[in-house]
Amino acid sequence: MNAAADSTAAFPWATIMAAGFGLLRLSTRDFWAMTPREICSAFGPPPRDAGPSRPVLELMMQQFPDGPTMNKEQE
Template sequence: MPWQTLMERAMGGLCWRPADFWAATPRELAAALGLIRQKAALGRRDFDRLMGQFPDRLD
């Protein structure tokens, strides 16, 4: 892990205290630093296509 870089970005860029940095999970840190990309929501066309492929069973 590039700890020095992560600490500089969290404490310098985000103004976190050292205790905040060390208490954060890797996922929380990545999210705060913008390293996690959000997946786009499923559009209506894709949803309808999937519903046609995998219809609900009523049995």
């Protein structure tokens, strides 16, 4: 038995296929010819700093303020 057989999480085929066909615009032949490592490499490394800078965050907070918070009696 291998480690993959013990995994309970399903492989995200729908997400990978949507990205391969829609984002990368791969043909069916090219998509299915790729190894999982090649598919992951096609998307590149994850960004190191995916979040907004502090000034950008503050500007967004001013433009889109949170609404009033609900207390237990309002629920």
